[in-house]
Amino acid sequence: MTEEFLLPKLPYTYDALEPYYDQQTLEIHHTKHHAGYVTGLNNAVAKLREARESGNFALIKHWERELAFHGAGHALHCLFWENMCPGKEDNKAESELLAALEKSFGSWEKFIVQFKAATVAVEGSGWGVLAADGHGHLHIFQVEKHQDCFVPGLTPLLVCDVWEHAYYLKYQNRRAEWVDNFVKLINWKDVALRYSLIKK
Ligand code: MN
Numbered sequence: 739m740t741e742e743f744l745l746p747k748l749p750y751t752y753d754a755l756e757p758y759y760d761q762q763t764l765e766i767h768h769t770k771h772h773a774g775y776v777t778g779l780n781n782a783v784a785k786l787r788e789a790r791e792s793g794n795f796a797l798i799k800h801w802e803r804e805l806a807f808h809g810a811g812h813a814l815h816c817l818f819w820e821n822m823c824p825g826k827e828d829n830k831a832e833s834e835l836l837a838a839l840e841k842s843f844g845s846w847e848k849f850i851v852q853f854k855a856a857t858v859a860v861e862g863s864g865w866g867v868l869a870a871d872g873h874g875h876l877h878i879f880q881v882e883k884h885q886d887c888f889v890p891g892l893t894p895l896l897v898c899d900v901w902e903h904a905y906y907l908k909y910q911n912r913r914a915e916w917v918d919n920f921v922k923l924i925n926w927k928d929v930a931l932r933y934s935l936i937k938k
Pocket of ligand 1: 903904
């Protein structure tokens with residue numbers, strides 16, 4: 739049986755995000771953690787196929803939960819990798835996306851303050867998310883684990899991983915410092931492209 743989901747290649751080398759994101763953490767994060775979600779997702783898909791073929795749905799709840807956890811984990815990590823590029827101190831969105839951020843949050847500065855605050859305050863393992871609704875308005879929400887607290891109808895454009903595996907080797911308990919440095923790594927061209935595809 740062929741595997742349905744594959745670990746994507748990163749669009750940069752493992753040392754490309756230094757010094758904000760260290761090579762060792764990035765390599766382990768991609769090759770071990772993300773790869774684990776891909777394996778878990780393929781396994782859940784296979785188990786659900788087996789259940790359909792056998793007609794035995796005794797474990798349906800378990801495998802649907804596995805599908806949600808690993809499927810969301812895979813999708814969020816794919817987006818996270820594409821959302822980053824080599825960092826710079828004065829990193830900022832431009833043009834249409836910048837205007838939308840200013841309109842939705844009051845100003846660029848207010849957006850940044852809210853995005854950092856929401857992301858740092860995720861309880862336990864999870865993600866900070868910038869997402870668009872069907873009218874082009876932008877919203878920030880927190881995801882717990884990979885799949886809890888998702889808001890239906892919003893399309894994630896930008897995600898910041900605040901599981902400890904994402905930052906602990908370099909930042910230990912200093913999650914706020916990781917989030918400060920993540921903002922320097924945001925690939926605003928990627929986020930703008932995703933925003934341009936939203937129906938407004
Ligand atoms: Mn992760």
